[in-house]
Amino acid sequence: MTHHKPTYSLVVIVFLFCTAFGFAQSDKQKALEAKRQQYQKELKQINALLFSDRKKEKSLVSLVEDLNTKINVRRNLIRITNDQANLLTREINANQNEISSLRDQLKELKQNYADMIVKSYKSKSEQSRVMFLLSSDNFKQAYKRLQYMKQYNNYQKEQGELIKAKTLKLQELNTDLLRQKKDKDKLVEENRIVKKQLEQELEEQEVLMASIRKNMKTYASQAKQKQQEIDRIDREIERLIREAIAASNKKAGKNTTATSKFVLTPEAKALAKNFESNKGKLPWPVEKGIVKVKYGKQPSPIDRTVTINSQGVKIATERGTQVRAVFDGEVSQILVIPNANPVVMIRHGNYITVYKNMAKIYVKKGDKVKTKDVIGEVFTNNSTGETMLGFGVYKDSQTQNPASWLYQM
Structure with a gap:
């Protein structure tokens, strides 16, 4: 039964690696989200400090400078939101690949477990087990057979626990995938609105610059x-x-x-x-x-x-x-x-x-x-x-x- 152990260990290592990779991706998302919120805060401050009173007379130069400040921050917001959406796309693809892999692993584990249960059922009677031990040539062989039976029982339990863990992981990934897709849809929609606002500001900027160009020398x-x-x-x-x-x-x-x-x-x-x-x-x-x-x-x-x-x-x-x-x-x-x-x-x-x-x-x-x-x-x-x-x-x-x-x- 010892040949099963490396397979189980490999699964654990892969599981831990995927978990660590997920944390790294999550940290990147947190950093990007912090930047996005910072740019949103800057835009609010710009509106409050520079555009709160549009009736106030300002020179054309001041208006252009104010608008440039706003446009630059809005472009940064669009860029960082795009980065977030792209990262989410990569995370979604990685999750979909992991879900597909987990499903295949789970299918194989369940089939192996079912075969093992059938085999165990056929030889589960106490009489069969006693006869298996009594038919040993010597005490050493009987001891080894007893250890084999214990290892087999333990392996059955391990396989059962592994199936539970894989099933739980699959459910978590599916839930996470749905959340990621919703987050991405939300970011894409927010970016669409921000881009529309940027287009309006660029049009306004062009109108102001056209007025300035009429008297550019001054x-x-x-x-x-x-x-x-x-x-x-x-x-x-x-x-x-x-x-x-x-x-x-x-x-x-x-x-x-x-x-x-x-x-x-x-x-x-x-x-x-x-x-x-x-x-x-x-x-x-x-x-x-x-x-x-x-x-x-x-x-x-x-x-x-x-x-x-x-x-x-x-x-x-x-x-x-x-x-x-x-x-x-x-x-x-x-x-x-x-x-x-x-x-x-x-x-x-x-x-x-x-x-x-x-x-x-x-x-x-x-x-x-x-x-x-x-x-x-x-x-x-x-x-x-x-x-x-x-x-x-x-x-x-x-x-x-x-x-x-x-x-x-």
């Missing part, structure tokens, strides 16, 4: 002037950071011409290390917000020939929104630039966070702040209706991508 000139103003503020911030590095190093007794990096005291080094350990987990500088301009170089949504060079991110928020420090630190500078709104700079060891376009400031240079301490209020442009905070992260004098530092940006 809008292109405004885009260039806007970028020049941004560059002017960024250059001033960079100058102040270099000065802060030089002053800090001089105070530490490091009279060096190299001013690109802070020389850190043990206390500042510990603060910087703590800041680094929270990378990707820092709170946003505003409670509610949508990223309208990402970090890095990108074409202008109005004139694709104009390149936007963003040293940080621009976060659209509500009128009157308070600005919060994203981490413990010290206010290193309150920057007031002619023809621009104030900027607050907070130092965290050799890191500096920058908060641009402030309307009110509640802190002063040298103040110690804690995470989420309110430092001021975002400026609202009454002519465009925009409430936009510029936020940047520097390591020494080098810019960082804020999306790598703030939670789920």
